[in-house]
Amino acid sequence: MQLKASKKKTKKETETLSNKKPEKLIDKKGIRLDGRKLDELRPVKMEVGVLPNADGSAYLEQGKNKILVGVYGPKEAHPRHIAQQDRAVIQCRYHMAPFSVDERKSPAPSRRDVELSKVIREALEPAIFLEYYPKTAIQVYIEILQADGGTRCAGITAASLALADAGIPMRDLVAACAAGKADGKLIVDLMDTEDKVGEADVPVAFMPNLNAITLLQMDGGLLVDEFENAVNMAIDGCKQLYNLQKEALKSKYVAVEEDEEE
Numbered sequence: 001m002q003l004k005a006s007k008k009k010t011k012k013e014t015e016t017l018s019n020k021k022p023e024k025l026i027d028k029k030g031i032r033l034d035g036r037k038l039d040e041l042r043p044v045k046m047e048v049g050v051l052p053n054a055d056g057s058a059y060l061e062q063g064k065n066k067i068l069v070g071v072y073g074p075k076e077a078h079p080r081h082i083a084q085q086d087r088a089v090i091q092c093r094y095h096m097a098p099f100s101v102d103e104r105k106s107p108a109p110s111r112r113d114v115e116l117s118k119v120i121r122e123a124l125e126p127a128i129f130l131e132y133y134p135k136t137a138i139q140v141y142i143e144i145l146q147a148d149g150g151t152r153c154a155g156i157t158a159a160s161l162a163l164a165d166a167g168i169p170m171r172d173l174v175a176a177c178a179a180g181k182a183d184g185k186l187i188v189d190l191m192d193t194e195d196k197v198g199e200a201d202v203p204v205a206f207m208p209n210l211n212a213i214t215l216l217q218m219d220g221g222l223l224v225d226e227f228e229n230a231v232n233m234a235i236d237g238c239k240q241l242y243n244l245q246k247e248a249l250k251s252k253y254v255a256v257e258e259d260e261e262e
């Protein structure tokens, strides 16, 4: 049996792709275009507390992706009618900067921005003790400064760090990573060309301590056993990112302790 999901490309994407579509995504030795092995993540850099004016913040680089997240709250919900009597609401905005892709993107929110804001919010909500803060709002602003595939996952990983940095009580951190298929092989953490030229892309968000998936999507076509393997590869990627998230949080507090000792 084959699982299929829409892999429609816009006219602009198809035109750009036909200009730079590589013949092969993976060479005979199993090495990808950027030199990675099939199960290797892109180089990752994470830092928390980068925006002093926000209640919590994080900066993440994953390959060529550059993402900045600012969090405010919990604070009184505005407009008032969005407030819930028994829990906080999350207001999440994923936004791609006009200069984040090679052809200027309109600064107005696109349909894709709106969709990703929703799926990212839903991937974060299960991790947060929303019931501790009734009638309030927690605002999460995700700015994609530079995009190179997998920005929804990288956005979730960074947003979860910014929420923790804001001191918002959480059941677990959420780490997110995609796996997929290119040239008939399963790969992890797809970059832009692999995402667009490859056969499938399965983004997964995961809470490692609770062993729970909070986002699972698929774009493209996979056999059932390939799908299961891809999900497991993505979960492995999430676990690696989770360790880096914990290190990023700890390193901020070690720096604070050192400052206090001086």
Ligand code: ADP
Residues within 6 Å of the ligand: 101, 102, 103, 105, 112, 147, 148, 149, 150, 151, 152, 153, 192, 195
């Ligand atoms: P994700 O970034 O989560 O993989 P998509 O699969 O929708 O989400 O997008 C894949 C990649 O396509 C993005 O990371 C980005 O590099 C590129 N992309 C998305 N929107 C645009 C756009 N408007 N112009 C050019 N490239 C884009």
